[in-house]
Amino acid sequence: MLDRLLEILKAGGTHRVSDLAHMLDTTPALVEMMLEDLSRAGYVKPVATCTEACASCSLAHSCISTQPGKAWTLSQ
Amino acid sequence: MSVPATLRENVVLPAVQERPILVALAGQPNVGKSTLFNLLTGLHQHVGNWPGKTVERKEGYFTFNGASYRLVDLPGTYSLTANSPEELIAREFILRERPDVVVAVVDAATLERSLYLVAELLSLPAPVVVALNMMDVARQEGIQVEPEVLQAALGVPVVPMSATRGVGVQELLETVERMARADLPYAPRLPQIRPDHQEVLEVIGEQIAGYVPEPYPRDWVALKLLEGDPEITRMMRGALPPERWEEVHAVLRAHDDAQVAVASGRYEWIGRMVRAAVTRPRIGQIGLTERLDRWATHPFWGLVILAGILGVVFWLTYTMGAPLQGLLETYLVGTLADGVRGLLSGAPTWFSGILADGIIGGAGAVLTFLPILVIFFAAMAFLEDVGYMARAAYVMDGFMHLIGLHGKSFLPLFLGFGCNVPAILGTRVIESRRARLLTILLAPMVPCTARMAVIVFLAPAFFGPAAPLVAWGLVLLSLGTLALAGMALNRTLFQGRRSAFIMELPLYHLPNGRTIGLSVWQRSWAFVRKAGTVILIVSIVIWALSYLPGGDTESSYLAQLGKLLEPVGRLMGLDWRLTVALLSSFIAKENSIATLGVLFHASEEGLANLLAATYPLATALAFLVVQVLFIPCVATVAAIRQETGSWRWTVFSIGLSLLISLLAGMVTFQIAARV
Numbered sequence: 001m002l003d004r005l006l007e008i009l010k011a012g013g014t015h016r017v018s019d020l021a022h023m024l025d026t027t028p029a030l031v032e033m034m035l036e037d038l039s040r041a042g043y044v045k046p047v048a049t050c051t052e053a054c055a056s057c058s059l060a061h062s063c064i065s066t067q068p069g070k071a072w073t074l075s076q
Numbered sequence: 077m078s079v080p081a082t083l084r085e086n087v088v089l090p091a092v093q094e095r096p097i098l099v100a101l102a103g104q105p106n107v108g109k110s111t112l113f114n115l116l117t118g119l120h121q122h123v124g125n126w127p128g129k130t131v132e133r134k135e136g137y138f139t140f141n142g143a144s145y146r147l148v149d150l151p152g153t154y155s156l157t158a159n160s161p162e163e164l165i166a167r168e169f170i171l172r173e174r175p176d177v178v179v180a181v182v183d184a185a186t187l188e189r190s191l192y193l194v195a196e197l198l199s200l201p202a203p204v205v206v207a208l209n210m211m212d213v214a215r216q217e218g219i220q221v222e223p224e225v226l227q228a229a230l231g232v233p234v235v236p237m238s239a240t241r242g243v244g245v246q247e248l249l250e251t252v253e254r255m256a257r258a259d260l261p262y263a264p265r266l267p268q269i270r271p272d273h274q275e276v277l278e279v280i281g282e283q284i285a286g287y288v289p290e291p292y293p294r295d296w297v298a299l300k301l302l303e304g305d306p307e308i309t310r311m312m313r314g315a316l317p318p319e320r321w322e323e324v325h326a327v328l329r330a331h332d333d334a335q336v337a338v339a340s341g342r343y344e345w346i347g348r349m350v351r352a353a354v355t356r357p358r359i360g361q362i363g364l365t366e367r368l369d370r371w372a373t374h375p376f377w378g379l380v381i382l383a384g385i386l387g388v389v390f391w392l393t394y395t396m397g398a399p400l401q402g403l404l405e406t407y408l409v410g411t412l413a414d415g416v417r418g419l420l421s422g423a424p425t426w427f428s429g430i431l432a433d434g435i436i437g438g439a440g441a442v443l444t445f446l447p448i449l450v451i452f453f454a455a456m457a458f459l460e461d462v463g464y465m466a467r468a469a470y471v472m473d474g475f476m477h478l479i480g481l482h483g484k485s486f487l488p489l490f491l492g493f494g495c496n497v498p499a500i501l502g503t504r505v506i507e508s509r510r511a512r513l514l515t516i517l518l519a520p521m522v523p524c525t526a527r528m529a530v531i532v533f534l535a536p537a538f539f540g541p542a543a544p545l546v547a548w549g550l551v552l553l554s555l556g557t558l559a560l561a562g563m564a565l566n567r568t569l570f571q572g573r574r575s576a577f578i579m580e581l582p583l584y585h586l587p588n589g590r591t592i593g594l595s596v597w598q599r600s601w602a603f604v605r606k607a608g609t610v611i612l613i614v615s616i617v618i619w620a621l622s623y624l625p626g627g628d629t630e631s632s633y634l635a636q637l638g639k640l641l642e643p644v645g646r647l648m649g650l651d652w653r654l655t656v657a658l659l660s661s662f663i664a665k666e667n668s669i670a671t672l673g674v675l676f677h678a679s680e681e682g683l684a685n686l687l688a689a690t691y692p693l694a695t696a697l698a699f700l701v702v703q704v705l706f707i708p709c710v711a712t713v714a715a716i717r718q719e720t721g722s723w724r725w726t727v728f729s730i731g732l733s734l735l736i737s738l739l740a741g742m743v744t745f746q747i748a749a750r751v
Contacts, residue, residue: 001347002340003270003333009578014473016373017580018366026347027356028580029188034343035578040159041335044578072578 103181105152267345378471397448434619441673492522526665694748
């Protein structure tokens, strides 16, 4: 299942965790686990959320876009 | 917490029995393992450290049905893959001590998370009993887990329980007792790996046969080698003759994707177990989220809804905020400025001028827009808190892909709606230098909070009731420009590289007043602080430049500079005052308003009225268009220089913004003047 997830991600595009769960006929919780696993193995990496990216910004407090949700992107 | 009576009777240390039955408690953190441990051992427990580690070791004794038990609480782990000292301790204990029974405590409410560890435990040489804990929590969350089905699917005993209520503990102990006496069927169904990797596993098993140190089982060691487990790899490298190790190593090198294949088998297995035993009725919050998302994240309707919501936000902001702003302008700025002039009637003209026109007229004018911003911030915080902003991000990402941009460019650009600076810094997630440069060039075209603030200020001043429509159109114009520029640059710089982006959308939920209040407070306070520092200083400087050398605005240094640039401004219908206002926005976007406040002596009659009376609509529209597309503020330019490491690209970015904004301004003015 992990290899199928990796294939889907390598084909590119934007995915919701729930869509991936549907494609793999499983639950979003399992997809999240697999993404964490792929992240540990270096295949995907979590995208810096605003809180991290804004650390050096003087306007951080007035930032409209705080965390839009957990997000990952392919490493290669 | 109630403890079954049978657990408390005969609580004495074992004496008659030669060796107590050894039971290990395994499970991930926060599944109720410690609760169960304390419940069973009571005061008969010992807490220390695992040998040579700083990880806590808990051990205790209890008796049940006349037999003595030694219970060892293994460290909480999610797997047994040697990622951490805890995982190593847990698996080494099972391998070396060979407990009579391993009780795997799993959380019924998040079964997926718990089952990975169970998948690994089943391949170790100790019988496993699954304690299906937190059944009450799962029920409360509407999750139905069927223990009998899970038991049949796993092939090992499953005992439903709720440790915190003491429910199911008796049954668990009976099962452990029977398992220790080998009085229960035990035929675990192990996760399978793909057939091609199964063959490799067998080859490795044959290669290492006869060399595996005690107490490790050969098949398990072969599997761990295939998974690339660093501890087992190190061990076998020492245990095998060098030439045999080379053979094993060659096989492993040829199958470096095996780690994914092994984990993949376990996930398939977990998926099967969950599909068989768990029912999640699609009601309540999840059902509602799915129904709403069918529209909110639809590739087309999602964008329509986003545009609609943005329109409503602007409409609300103006309808509620504009009258409040008017009141503040009349009573606060007007009265304050009159008061200051009255008080300082004997003081030098320049002194009352700097206070009344510079500070109150400039920075004060900016502050009167606070009610409008508070309403705008509250609307955005509301959308964020109910979970909509993540959907907005998601549909915008789909839109980015449509125009040929890539997932990785999207998040930095999305950050740009807050402030362009983190957007530029956020491009660090993009590895490809060309893609990164493209995103850096596009980021300043995203309308940031400060630009939105200027639109929010000026649109009602110029356009009255049509302000929401104009503001909405300006945001669409920015995004349209970004899309066109993206497409144009993408054709030349990006060449069809694909990238994936995965988002986890939160469930919609009722807004929390406190969260929204806090967010509005933080953003508003940041705005007030900025008005009190950067904008205040710029207001004073602008006032000084508009006063010197002779005290007359029309012949001031600022007017001279403005008139020098006026020929360019005139192409867009802008006079020297609007041109200067545009220039001052380079320091901070809000300075446009402060500058106009100073130049129009806004403290006397109110900036909105003066602007509306002075400029025709075509000029006003062209000014707003240029303003929204103009060179980003100095902080953003500094970020561009820092992140590109090149003055050439920084100048290119400034030139691009300048070219686009001036062209758009001219086209707008020429068309609007003829309509």
